[in-house]
Amino acid sequence: MSLGTAITVCAEADEALPLMGRAPAFALTTQDGTRLTLDDLRGKVVAVTFIYTSCADTCPILTTKMAVLQARLGGDFGQRVFFASITVDPERDTPAALKSYAVRHGADLRGWVFLTGTPAEIRQIAKRYGVYHQKLARGNVDHTFLTSLVDSSGILRVQYLGVRFDPDEMLRDLQSLVREGQAADAVRSQR
Amino acid sequence: MLQTRREFVTMLTMAGASDALGLEARSAAADAPPEIKKIRLVRIPGICIAPQYVAEDLLRTEGFTDVSYIQTPAGIEASRAVALGDADFTIIFSAPVILNIEAGAPVVLLGGVHVGCFELFATERVHSIRDLKGKRVAVQSLQSSQHIFLSSMAAYVGLDPGKDINWATYPSAESIRLLAEGKIDAFLAFPPEAQELRARKIGHVVVNSGADRPWSQYLCCMLAGNREFVRKNPIATKRVLRAILKASDLCALEPERSARTVIEKGYATNYEYALQTMRDVTYGKWRQYNPEDTVRFYALRLHEAGMIKSSPQKIVGQASDLRFFKELRQELKN
DSSP, X not given: OOHHXXXXXXXXXXSOXXXXXXXXXXXXXXXXXXXXXXXXXXXXXXXXXXXXXXXXXXXXXXXXHHHHHHHHTGGGBTTTEEEEEEESOTTTOOHHHHHHHHHHTTOOXXXXXXXXXXXXXXXXXXXXXXXXXXXXXXXXXXXXXXXXXXXXXXXXXXXXESSOOOHHHHHHHHHHHHHHHHHHHHHHHHO | OXXXXXXXXXXXXXHXXXXXXTHHHHXXXXXXXXXXXXXXXXXXXXXXXXXXXXXXXXXXXXTOSEEEEEEOOSBHHHHHXXXXXSOSEEEEEHHHHHHHHHTTOOEEEEEEEEEOOOEEEEOTTOSSSGGGTTOEEEESSTTBHHHHHHHHHHHHTTOOHHHHSEEEEOOHXXXXXXXXXXXXXXXXXXXXXXXXXXXXXXXXXXXXXXXXXXGGGSEEEEEEXXXXXXXXXXXXXXXXXXXXXXXXXXXXXXXXXXXXXXXXXXXXXXXXHHHHHHHHSOTTOGGGSOHHHHHHHHHHHHHHTTSOOSOHHHHHHHHBXXXXXXXXXXXEEO
């Protein structure tokens, strides 16, 4: 049997993304010091990630990848797609620290929010998304890199583990969720 | 934005289809908690099934409040424990499950977790599988995963594993000592034994199932479940599989933390061997392999070895329930 037969590469890109269940809710503090809930973003497709601002190696890779995606989303970014980066180092990541990080990475804050909260709030949210995080020596935080896409109805649709995911694939998934949301809006407006 | 009539009709059709499929109902179903909060898994001496241990916290996130283990040897005994209902799930090499299924055991394979973790170590008297003819080969027990896997390999190159190999059964530590002393000719190791043999420079690797074809082209360990549990508890089953597959990704993406978890939870004692296991075993690539092909491949090998009588097609039909695996391949990306 050939390698081609034995190894089947998943080819389900055109199918609608599955429904994983309601996305875990959150109510946190933005880089501007205001409170924001996941419900406030209802009607938009939301990409939820976990980072911390003093992370020297992997978080910048993820944030840079997201920054490239924000540009590729064009007019949908901010209007129909929103990014939410939640810190896993709430003791040090004040709203000001998050804002500085956002600026350093070219985040367009019209469609991207950086969130912090009390350690208890962050612990609870990280746990509900399945993100492990633990403070290490010298202030580093060991944590799971997990990006979750939430549709415009607040349903968790797909999760990307790690930072090596294909940005083209994530772009396709975001755009398919946008189209799905638009279609649902169109039906609602005709009723 | 201006919209053509055609675009509007397309969108209406999409939305109508979504409604017809019961989007909200499906969403509610996906949201439903597991039917049962307690699950029982099998613990074996090896740590190639590390995703099962790394998954413990994820299982709690999935709604399970009581995660317990029963200890068995690796192989047919682990599969039997699931079939008998002593455990609900285990990560296990697929071949022993195929043997159980042919015997009518109510166990089912739910999806692939990782590719090969077996390595055949031997003395200088053995340089190929064919060289095993007439040699003394150690396994933990007959019908252990090692015995079944090595029998498959032997049959693949034309040996009769029942007649051509002198099987000796020893605990792994004893096999390692005997291999070092040259008192056995070969030993099929799996993590962390392979890592220990390499570190201690005992023997040499004849076959690495994670790197050498054809073995490396197929899944090694899969998640097996008790058929009745899976039938009664589909939501719990999908949630268990999701936690295990995420954990397989984590073993690949975060090897240091995964190794620490395995050590801290007491599933292994040597951190270096555990870390090497995370790096050696092909975790995180379960999306790329077809579980049905794996079942067919090993059913053929076991048929060649005279260990099963059923046709591979019949085994494939009986052995697997991949509906959750197919859904999760779309939900979890990396």
